Amino acid sequence: MPQGTWSLIVRYGSVPLCSINCWPRRAIFRVHEAARPRESCCSSLITNSLRAPTARASSAEQLEELFVAAQARGNEGLMIKDLESVYTPGRRGKSWLKMKRELATLDVVVTAVEYGHGKRIGVLSDYTFAVRDGDRLVNIGKAYSGLTDAEIAEMTNWFLEHTIADHGLRLEVQPKIVVEVAFNNMMRSDRHNSGYALRFPRIVRLRPDKLPEEADTIERVREIYQQQGHGQEKADSSLRSE
Known part of the structure; x- marks a missing residue:
């Protein structure tokens, strides 16, 4: 049982199960079977109302239609x-291939930077960024x-010269650098004070x-x-700030 599952059961009385494959059933371990019989096995166990949509495609045009329909449902791809x-x-x-497309790009302002890992130890390669909300910036x-090693080295020098708060591995910097970011999805989140977070930015x-x-x-x-596909909504002003 995954860590934290028991506390969820106690709190809510039940926990949703997301199954992507059918492995053992009636003492038969199905991991080495092809996808077709595993899908049939799942279909026999799970009611249609709970199943994720599935379809077969044999052309690029059919894939594009299915992709558009998936995004209309709010799926990533x-x-x-x-x-x-x-x-x-x-x-x-x-x-197994993922088919997804960049949702959009945003021009954002870098508000904080962190030192990287591995080959990027010693350079500031992790950028926290924000969008404008009236006369203030809110992190998203x-x-x-995305940047080259040369660009990271150049920006590291700039950020070190324009640091406004040093927290060790993390530096708050003057919000003057604008970057364009791409992402695959956007979600509501209390991790950032904008109330939103980007998936795979x-x-x-x-x-x-x-x-800026x-x-x-x-x-x-x-x-x-x-x-x-999330419809109209109002921002939740009670969300925790970063």
């Missing part, structure tokens, strides 16, 4: 599987990929041509969030 493939724990290989995410490019006053706004964030 599609998981494409070869029906004759076996399940390999811990590995998908080319038999953190990215650590990565830096597309530095935007030295833009001032030209960065995207929280209204633009809400617009993108609603385009995912």
Whole structure:
């Protein structure tokens, strides 16, 4: 049982189970069977009302239609599987492919930076960034990929010269650097004081041509969030600040 499951059962009385495969049933271990019989096994155990949508496609046009429908449901994209493939724990290989598309890009302001790991020890490669909310900046995410080593080295020097608070591995910096970030999905979250978080954000490019006053706004964030199929909503002002 996953860590924390028991406390959820005590609190809510039940816990949802998300199953992506059917392995043992009636003492038969099905991990080495092809995807087709495993799918049939799942279908016999789970009612249609609880099943995730599945479909078969044989052309790029059909895949595009299914992808558009998935995004309309608020899903990130599609998981494409070869029906004759076996399940390999811990590995998908080319038999399982994710089909997803960048939702949008945002021009954001860097508010804090952190030292990296591995080959990026000693350089500031992890950027926390924000959007505009009236006359203030509210954080919406953190990215650590997308820039070249040369760009990271150059920006490290700049951030060290423009630090306003030093917390050891994390530095708060003057909010003057604008970067363009891409992401796959947007969700509500109390991790950042914007009330939102980006899924798989990565830096597309530095935007030295833009001032912080030209960065995207929280209204633009809400617009993108609603385009995912979440409908109209009001920001929750009680969300915890970062």
